[in-house]
Amino acid sequence: MEFSVTLPGWAQDEIQKLPHLETIEDRMRAVIRFSQLNIEHDTGGPFAAGVFEEESGKLISMGVNRVVPMSCSSAHAEVVALSLAQKSLKSFDLGSVDMPEHQLVVNWRPCAMCYGATVWSGIRALVIAGSDGQLEEITGFDEGPIHPKWKEELIARGISIQDDVLKDEACEVFRLFRDSGKLVYNGRQG
Amino acid sequence: MEFSVTLPGWAQDEIQKLPHLETIEDRMRAVIRFSQLNIEHDTGGPFAAGVFEEESGKLISMGVNRVVPMSCSSAHAEVVALSLAQKSLKSFDLGSVDMPEHQLVVNWRPCAMCYGATVWSGIRALVIAGSDGQLEEITGFDEGPIHPKWKEELIARGISIQDDVLKDEACEVFRLFRDSGKLVYNGRQG
Incomplete structure (x- = not known):
């Protein structure tokens, strides 16, 4: 009658240690680092996202992919x-x-579900490391x-998009993930 | 560091009391009833969904909209x-x-987010009360x-769709909701 999603223990420690993240690149670098830690600790897929106050840079929440463990x-x-924010x-x-206006920083473009979740969340800005076929x-x-025109649809709803922020660093983690041989958990294994 | 979503207390009681739901219409009727109870108890929006074993009709989980209370x-x-299933x-x-193959029964078509969530969930069949502009x-x-061709996209991924199941009954609950004057909580109120 209830479901819960928790962050792994290491993430709680790492969030405490984060400095103030002034620039967009600072914020993305932290998100990419969490995506890497998530695979190194084997606590989910190679994805992380942070919600920030856009102007002040205050971190409201950090999330990592928890599909398989949860x-x-x-x-x-x-x-x-x-959801944590x-x-x-x-x-x-x-x-x-x-x-204040909130910004979502993610180490890649949204999937078909997270695109809709972004619309409903009320965030005003989406910052992504990349959106091409590399992932x-x-x-x-x-x-x-x-949606084939997902960027236009988000912008039409008042969500700004900044793409290609530290793309090479993000892809480097995807290569680490690939080389680790861990589960790619796409829907419908059967 | 954790978020939880719980069903309201009344839902737990009502689930216990449900008989075996043999036909598609039986299942949809139960879902529509939960959508109505959710507004009558003021525990969320006028939406409910059930996950069933498609062939046996065994209920795995029932969910209701919990956006505002949670x-x-x-x-x-x-x-x-x-998620409960x-x-x-x-x-x-x-x-x-x-x-066994699982079926998702909902009192209306999926939104932009739930469309993607349906793909990732692994369900094999989607049964909806309606999909036109009435809601x-x-x-x-x-x-x-x-996605403008969301039905085709779901079918291409092996998810069958049955539409217009007890549509009038579903719309009747939407009218009750409208007449109740309760919050329509679309994203970005600001």
């Missing part, structure tokens, strides 16, 4: 980060008028049947 | 039902080869920028 196919990094701020809407080519992960 | 924009009925079956993949027209809820 037996929950919706526990993508974005959904985890957004909403819990922390006690609001289902990170874009409400009484709040799927390197790792074999499937991004799913997303 | 401060979680991803807590749509489908995500709640799928995956927890119950200890698998992120409801379509794995060692399981949005009656209630003002926004389904979001879903």
